Amino acid sequence: MSESTGVLAGIAETVKTVVYALLIAGVFRTLFFQPFWIPSGSMKDTLLIGDFLFVNKMAYGYSYASCPSIRIPAIGIDIGADDFCGVFEGSEERLFGSDPERGDIVVFRHPVTGRDFIKRLIGLPGDRIQMKGGVLYINDEAVKLEDGGQFVETMEYQGPQGLLPRCENGAVGQGADCIKSRQYETLPNGTRHAILNIGTQQSDNTGVFTVPEDEFFFMGDNRDNSTDSRVAQTARGVGFVPREDLVGRADRVIFSSAGRSMLAFWTWRSDRFFKALE
Structure with a gap:
């Protein structure tokens, strides 16, 4: 075999290996666990900006929303689950489906924008x-x-977005303590979790929301800094979330970084590694 033929064979083998690896990763992400970075502070102090976790996709069964989304804004890639599996969109039936429980921390597709959200x-x-x-x-x-x-x-x-926290103790300077009062809330099924308060605002007093059949109502634990089901379903609001838009359940933080990049090891929060979520 000539040298050039050997090189081409080596390249072909490498390409084949990469393709197989991508296929395996795609199947794993579609059927079992989806990686998720926490981009905002809407779930503090349960989840902090920079927490990394895997979403259990087996928890509620499978719908079109179980297909992966690929979004890389820097190079203009924006492929949603509906681009892969849109043919299944519109059905409330889930393959191997099971109902979520009140208090679960759930990743779901925003009913209007298709972006992944995480709320309780x-x-x-x-x-x-x-x-x-x-x-x-x-x-x-x-x-x-x-x-x-x-x-x-x-x-x-x-x-990475360089977000500044909101504080109950008013406007404070860089490096100062930003304080929020914390309470522990117990839901009717016994789920107990922390919620934060920043101040009095419109979302503290609402009308009555009656949750429709096959839909769910979500809220962030950082109640005064969360766009959730209290806001009507628009490109900005969430409203009620259909069963088909559920992606999976978050059970545990795997890794956490307080910095602008996960490579900044001096900002890693080692006390949050493998932390179970409540």
């Missing part, structure tokens, strides 16, 4: 949800609240 499941089909004075009411009953002290973080740019 608050309302099930048929529930009546309302906020009164910053307190959550489910089916006309206030949830149990306990004082949780303060959540303190540094006022600094966070994550």
